[in-house]
Amino acid sequence: MNIIGLKTLYLKEMSRTFRVPGQTLLSPVLTTALYFIVFGSAVGTQLGSIDGVSYAQYIVPGLIMMALLTNALSAASSGIYFPKFIGTKYELLSAPLSYLEITLGFALASASRAMIISVIIYLVSLFFTPIPIEHPLLALLFASLTAFAFSLFGLVIGIWADSFEKLSIFPVLIITPLSFLGGIFYSIDILPPLWQKLSLINPIVYMISGLRWSFFGITDINPLISFGMICIFTVACSLVLSWMFRTGYRIKS
Amino acid sequence: MSKDIIVIEELDKVYDNDFKALSKINLSIRRGEIFALLGANGAGKTTLIGVVCGLVNATSGTVTVGGYDHVKNYRSARSLIGLVPQELYLDPFLNVMETLAIARGFYGKKPDKKLLEQVLRDLSLWEKKDDKVQQLSGGMKRRVLIGKALMNEPEVLFLDEPTAGVDVDLRRGMWELVSKLKERGTTIILTTHYIEEAQDMADRIGVIIDGQISLVEEKETLMKQFGGKNLKIHLAEKLQKLPRWCDEGNLTLSEDGMTLTYTYKASESTGITALLTQLKEEGINMVDLSTEETSLEEIFVNLTHNDS
Ligand SMILES: Nc1ncnc2c1ncn2[C@@H]1O[C@H](COP(=O)(O)OP(=O)(O)O)[C@@H](O)[C@H]1O
Numbered sequence: 001m002n003i004i005g006l007k008t009l010y011l012k013e014m015s016r017t018f019r020v021p022g023q024t025l026l027s028p029v030l031t032t033a034l035y036f037i038v039f040g041s042a043v044g045t046q047l048g049s050i051d052g053v054s055y056a057q058y059i060v061p062g063l064i065m066m067a068l069l070t071n072a073l074s075a076a077s078s079g080i081y082f083p084k085f086i087g088t089k090y091e092l093l094s095a096p097l098s099y100l101e102i103t104l105g106f107a108l109a110s111a112s113r114a115m116i117i118s119v120i121i122y123l124v125s126l127f128f129t130p131i132p133i134e135h136p137l138l139a140l141l142f143a144s145l146t147a148f149a150f151s152l153f154g155l156v157i158g159i160w161a162d163s164f165e166k167l168s169i170f171p172v173l174i175i176t177p178l179s180f181l182g183g184i185f186y187s188i189d190i191l192p193p194l195w196q197k198l199s200l201i202n203p204i205v206y207m208i209s210g211l212r213w214s215f216f217g218i219t220d221i222n223p224l225i226s227f228g229m230i231c232i233f234t235v236a237c238s239l240v241l242s243w244m245f246r247t248g249y250r251i252k253s
Numbered sequence: 254m255s256k257d258i259i260v261i262e263e264l265d266k267v268y269d270n271d272f273k274a275l276s277k278i279n280l281s282i283r284r285g286e287i288f289a290l291l292g293a294n295g296a297g298k299t300t301l302i303g304v305v306c307g308l309v310n311a312t313s314g315t316v317t318v319g320g321y322d323h324v325k326n327y328r329s330a331r332s333l334i335g336l337v338p339q340e341l342y343l344d345p346f347l348n349v350m351e352t353l354a355i356a357r358g359f360y361g362k363k364p365d366k367k368l369l370e371q372v373l374r375d376l377s378l379w380e381k382k383d384d385k386v387q388q389l390s391g392g393m394k395r396r397v398l399i400g401k402a403l404m405n406e407p408e409v410l411f412l413d414e415p416t417a418g419v420d421v422d423l424r425r426g427m428w429e430l431v432s433k434l435k436e437r438g439t440t441i442i443l444t445t446h447y448i449e450e451a452q453d454m455a456d457r458i459g460v461i462i463d464g465q466i467s468l469v470e471e472k473e474t475l476m477k478q479f480g481g482k483n484l485k486i487h488l489a490e491k492l493q494k495l496p497r498w499c500d501e502g503n504l505t506l507s508e509d510g511m512t513l514t515y516t517y518k519a520s521e522s523t524g525i526t527a528l529l530t531q532l533k534e535e536g537i538n539m540v541d542l543s544t545e546e547t548s549l550e551e552i553f554v555n556l557t558h559n560d561s
């Protein structure tokens with residue numbers, strides 16, 4: 001294992017994140033704060049509580065998850081797209097780095113970035129409402145596994161994309177709608193049966209639900225099933241990635 | 254230790270668009286030599302380097318570097334290699350020092366401050382070490398790329414068109430560096446379509462035409478075999494036309510009638526003495542003699558013409 005190489009790639013990617021802290025850290029914090037003010041405080045006070053949890057508290061895991069997903073995905077996809085675009089991929093491909101090391105370098109960095117942002121969002125939320133966490137370690141596990149899974153997904157997209165449009169189309173067209181429909185603002189129990197069934201093919205439902213369970217102990221889906229779904233998603237992305245690397249799909253010619 | 258550091262056998266590359274960029278390449282690079290791969294644009298030089306270094310998947314054939322298969326034993330093989338790509342591929346946001354340090358990290362080697370300083374100084378980049386790469390001139394970017402490759406302390410250095418778009422001064426500096434590396438025992442493979450470069454620097458020259466190696470030869474031998482010499486005979490009086498006894502092919506008269514040029518091959522019995530004797534007998538007086546070698550350029554033009 002080329003540990004030094006892996007560490008170098010990880011740190012290089014992390015420093016990319018903090019090169020523009022305003023853009024990478026401030027904007028998700030600001031967005032979340034706005035959601036919070038509008039939905040948590042303004043609208044939320046009219047809504048009462050869900051399963052004994054105030055509405056402002058209820059939306060916190062969903063908001064964290066949405067920021068986590070988008071950031072893991074966009075950090076990883078742009079992270080691997082950039083070297084393809086400017087040609088510096090040559091230094092990764094010609095170095096004694098395995099595909100696993102390249103994958104881990106990018107994915108761990110994007111996951112770390114997503115986790116840092118999540119923690120910041122949690123801390124920002126504390127300004128608005130107290131948010132006790134019932135199972136802190138499991139919350140950490142859910143969040144970090146999801147961050148890693150979506151980083152892998154981001155790598156798949158970054159390798160597949162051969163233009164900036166394709167690179168940005170996924171977060172806009174898929175992640176944002178699926179997060180909104182994934183139960184950030186409501187429990188899928190309140191949906192009509194057909195929509196409930198449809199919701200279950202949305203992987204983000206499980207991620208939000210899992211994190212909400214570890215926060216408040218309430219859930220619409222068995223947390224073990226949520227956990228299983230995240231694992232399946234991780235494995236699926238890994239398989240696609242390993243196929244891409246093995247065949248050199250849009251990486252090698 | 255085998256005398257060949259790189260062995261390429263029966264290598265084919267067909268790109269996805271069915272373009273055959275390399276066919277049946279067989280080539281061995283000797284340890285410690287400077288090998289110039291000479292070929293026109295599009296001949297397949299970059300593709301060949303790409304296959305050896307892991308950027309391009311070979312369609313068939315094998316490559317070993319230092320005895321290690323470049324696919325099965327890619328870690329060991331790549332640890333020996335430094336690659337300087339043809340294009341100025343650099344991360345614009347990093348500074349020069351970071352760029353070099355990161356390059357070493359990717360090779361899996363511990364940071365080495367002394368080496369870093371050495372490389373920066375060798376490449377006259379020390380003053381620029383804190384500058385962002387995007388602020389550098391093209392020539393300096395080229396040197397940063399070389400620096401990155403040297404941070405691996407490579408046994409084999411690939412220079413893909415290292416002097417394309419580089420000014421004369423820098424080109425000279427580059428060649429000094431190459432000689433220094435050769436003295437340290439580094440094998441150097443450079444591609445170029447500037448013939449003078451191959452002529453000045455290389456120990457051996459390979460010519461690639463349309464994806465095929467059409468010739469590999471010691472430079473000296475090549476110059477002898479293909480290269481001719483010209484003997485210029487400057488005459489005392491103007492000559493109206495060539496004497497009748499002259500063999501048309503070898504002897505030409507300049508337009509002003511003042512210079513005879515005799516072309517001969519260095520390896521053969523030259524016939525110079527006979528020619529001079531003959532001229533004397535004819536009463537043709539000369540004031541001066543000079544010889545010049547034909548360049549690789551002419552050799553190269555001959556080769557490509559024969560091929561097509
Ligand atoms: N990715 C690719 N897909 C298809 N054809 C390619 C690709 N890369 C290079 N080629 C073609 O292969 C040939 C050799 O290219 P290259 O190795 O770059 O030549 P050189 O370095 O000698 O100028 C050229 O005709 C080029 O157009």
Ligand SMILES: [Mg+2]
Nearest residue numbers: 298299300339
């Ligand atoms: Mg080229």
